[in-house]
Amino acid sequence: MKTIKVSMRFSPDIVTKPLTYHLIKDYDLEVNILNANVGLNKIGQLVADITGEEAKIEEGLKFLKEQGVDIRLFTRSIIWQEEGCVHCGACTAVCPTEALTMDKNSWSLTFNKEKCVVCELCVRTCPIKVMSVSI
Ligand code: SF4
Ligand code: SF4
Known part of the structure; x- marks a missing residue:
């Protein structure tokens, strides 16, 4: 198991899609939202810890990118x-x-x-x- 901290930026056309639901259901990931700024017809931003099997995390991030989510991994602290x-x-x-x-x-x-x-x-x-x- 591995945990990464990630910032996800959503454009207005995808901000209402249940993407975190898919991360949990389809990739068996645990998503702990640390900060959220989401509104209808606005750019949305989530910061979350994502925990799961390394391969599943990779697949989940690939899925998000394919959906148009801009992803930034936290490498600094x-x-x-x-x-x-x-x-x-x-x-x-x-x-x-x-x-x-x-x-x-x-x-x-x-x-x-x-x-x-x-x-x-x-x-x-x-x-x-x-x-x-x-x-
Ligand atoms: S000294 Fe700096 S770190 Fe300490 S409480 Fe004040 S602002 Fe925060
Ligand atoms: S960088 Fe400092 S101000 Fe920003 S979330 Fe962390 S502790 Fe809070």
């Missing part, structure tokens, strides 16, 4: 230098997926990497540059 963080919370205000949140008891930052879509907004926002992107 966010690195948080926790020891330098001053827990100001500025990054939580820009994080679109709530990967970055403040613990309400300790008022310290928590980072849930599973939810991160590597949008890099926190990298640009952090005043002391303790967020960076892996190369």
Whole structure:
């Protein structure tokens, strides 16, 4: 089994097609949607973790491409230098997926990497540059 993180961009003419349903049913894949921006007659975007047999993942991605979905695999990740963080919370205000949140008891930052879509907004926002992107 393997898990990949992928961004899928849908043009307005295919945005209402049940493509994730086919990934699950026809390719036996688990699709965990991390972020969705989908509307009728608009370009749609999904960020998801896809888990399954490697060959099935390949087939599923091929199917999506054939349907006209623009696919981007996440090869980079966010690195948080926790020891330098001053827990100001500025990054939580820009994080679109709530990967970055403040613990309400300790008022310290928590980072849930599973939810991160590597949008890099926190990298640009952090005043002391303790967020960076892996190369
Ligand atoms: S903006 Fe930077 S210093 Fe402030 S909580 Fe986020 S990572 Fe820490
Ligand atoms: S890159 Fe930063 S702001 Fe973007 S989703 Fe990941 S943690 Fe949140």
